[in-house]
Amino acid sequence: MQGQTNDIAVIQLVLQGKQAAYATLVDRYQQYVFTLALRYVNNREVAEELAQDVFVKAYRFLADFKGNSKFSTWLYTIVNSTCLSYLRKKNEGVLLLEEEKMIGISDNQFAEKPTDKLEQKTTKQMLDSAIKLLPEEDALLLTLFYQAEQSVDEVGAIMGLTTSNIKVRLFRARGKLRDILETRFKAELC
Amino acid sequence: MEQEMDVQLWEYIDGICNETDAERIALLIKENAAWAEKYAELIAFNSEIVGSIELEQPSLRFTKNVMEAVAATHIAPAAKKYINPIIIRGIAAFFVVMILSTLVYAFATASYGSNSSSFFSELSLSKLDLSGIYSSAFLKVFMMVNIVLGLVLADGVLRKEKKRMPA
Known part of the structure; x- marks a missing residue:
């Protein structure tokens, strides 16, 4: 709860125009956002781009965060939608990865x-x-x-x-x- | 049976079962050897997961990159500020009134006399005189606007497709 109160205080600062305060939120959640993105795409470079995109989107729509949920929950919702939208665009790649997962890499890697x-x-x-x-x-x-x-x-x-x-x-x-x-x-x- | 035990024990471990169930499961763990054994096994696995899932670290420049991207971005006004609920309710009310007035007109003008074979024959489409509507200038303008909008939409879709196609 302390973290949530803290997040809201930082968000208020950002909304008041103190853009630099946003770095606190980025530092606090970057590992979570990056790890979640990595779970979707399994590629560090792409995951990092997606994670950056998530933080930029979150910043743009920060005024829409009402505080009804935890900031982290709201942020991870953006991770989910951003990654799903990326995967939809790269659908072929996903299918290949799924196939690989099903038949190949795991067996070869861990046999x-x-x-x-x-x-x-x-x-x-x-x-x-x-x-x-x-x-x-x-x-x-x-x-x-x-x-x-x-x-x-x-x-x-x-x-x-x-x-x-x-x-x-x-x-x-x-x-x-x-x-x-x-x-x-x-x-x-x- | 064992799966049911697993489900209940996981809910107990996750703290997502209600108080009555929690008390019942706690008692089962205390008194039943099979439940106690399974509980010990699951709790050990759970602690393993809790202590073992590691977070991945993005590059050291990550925060800097985000802040650079953010510097060129403006915070959008909250959606509730530009979405006026009165306008949305107004649009809904307009459609409700239109539907209701059409229904009222249809029922009010229908003939319920005994010489008519049925109520639905009175509502036959062939009796509708649409010549006035189809010849009006309004309809022509309406159709023209729709065609232009259709072309704009098709242009947008084709441009998007062209962008997606590799050069």
Whole structure:
């Protein structure tokens, strides 16, 4: 709540014309916005461009932020719409990536090969890799819930889904994550 | 059965179940070995996720880039300042009045006499005299404006397509 009060104070300053104050919000949320964008596009350069675009849009429409929700929730809604709109334009690329995800990269990258054994990964690295193997919506959901500290209701508002739908998807996403960890990273887990 | 247990335990761990359910699940965890075991397993997995998902770091110039882009941008006025609800309600009222007056006119002019075969035969389209409307200058102007708008729209779509196509 402290963070929210703080955000609103910064927003008031920006709306009063102190543009430099906006850097505080950018510094505070850049990692979250960038990580979420990366969950959609899986390319650091594109994710950074999208993240920048999100902050510029948020600045332009800052007067529309009413404070009914957390600033972060409002900001992540912009991330969602900006990334979806980008993906719609680059639809072919998305299909290719999905296909790759389904049939190729994960298998090639993580198949157990005695000659090309993966380095011992820390739990963090393993989880991070496992999340990257999830379908983008599931990865996004877990990032929003666990990392961006959004409640189930807030995740629903960001993704444009109902709370009960989010509950079901969260349950399934965790199940898939466990499956990936158990199948792909079995060796490391033992 | 096990999946149902999983669902309930996850809701309990996430703190999204109601108070009654929370008490019931807490009791089950305390008294039932299977529930206790599953709970311990899920809570361990949950802590693993909580402590392990890492945030990605954008480039060091990120804030600077955003602030440079923002410097050339103006904050748009709040939508509620330029969207006047009175105008929106006015437009809605206009359409409601138009529909209602058409209905009132249609019902008021329909003949309900016993010599008519049915009510719907009175509303037959063939009895409508549209010659006055189609010959009016208003309709011609209206059609012309629509054609021009259609051409502008088609031009916009084609330009967009041309932009998207690689050179």
